[in-house]
Amino acid sequence: MKDLLSKKNILWDFDGVILDSMNIRTEGFKQVLINYPDDQVESLLVYHRRNGGLSRYVKFRYFFEHIRQETAEKAKLQKLAENYSKIMRSFLTSPERLVPEVIDFIRKYFQQHRMYIVSGSDGNELRFLCKELGIEQYFVSVEGSPTPKIQLVRNILEKNLYKKEETCLVGDSVNDLEAAEKNGIKFFGYNNEDLKEKADYYLNSFR
Known part of the structure; x- marks a missing residue:
């Protein structure tokens, strides 16, 4: 010390x-990506746990570009990030x-x-x-x-x-x-x- x-x-x-x-952060990704295949979301969660210090913007981009192999549209990333933030603001304010x-x-x-x-x-x-x-x-x-x-x-x-x-x-x-x-x-x-x-x-x- x-x-x-x-x-x-x-x-x-x-x-x-x-x-x-961290458990709330993980649950947040599950909720905002609920309409995507479970196996793809689980792949993102593995990446999330290994890279706790990276931003959600990087993680969402990784989800689309590396897991789904598609273009990560800026508007879509922003919307997911906003929804994620709403969940975090609701659940992480407990002392x-x-x-x-x-x-x-x-x-x-x-x-x-x-x-x-x-x-x-x-x-x-x-x-x-x-x-x-x-x-x-x-x-x-x-x-x-x-x-x-x-x-x-x-x-x-x-x-x-x-x-x-x-x-x-x-x-x-x-x-x-x-x-x-x-x-x-x-x-x-x-x-x-x-x-x-x-x-x-x-x-x-x-x-």
Whole structure:
């Protein structure tokens, strides 16, 4: 934990780290794609679980271009993303879904460290959820898709002239790891034991 606390700037992934939401995210894909063949939807869910840090826009595009082998029409992708967001806004505003040990850590240290959310989830939806969950005040900003996570991290570093050695990313997916590596900052894995051998550090607990 001292390694994490040594960083002045802490960037947080959202789903699976701050909020226990992955099962709801999965169910959301099932609902918005209910009119498509079950086997195709299941293939998307496999891709979704393996790439938790990617945005829904990327996942829906993957569904059409790689699974269905057809053109991913922009209007169709936007409509699916909007329907998905409506479901998320309905089911993810319960404070009981916040991960207690992570929220306790954030509340304890947010005044001593600059904290940000960088997520593959939709940015507007994230800001709505953080407000409804009563946690927006802990973060300098809440950033999400459609901007890719690698770019979100780069934007924060460049805009604020943060030193890379003073900045880190906490996440639970290989996409989070990639975003940290591409930007030259340390990565702290959490809530995904597959990251133990890959991450710079792995956090078994925040307590």
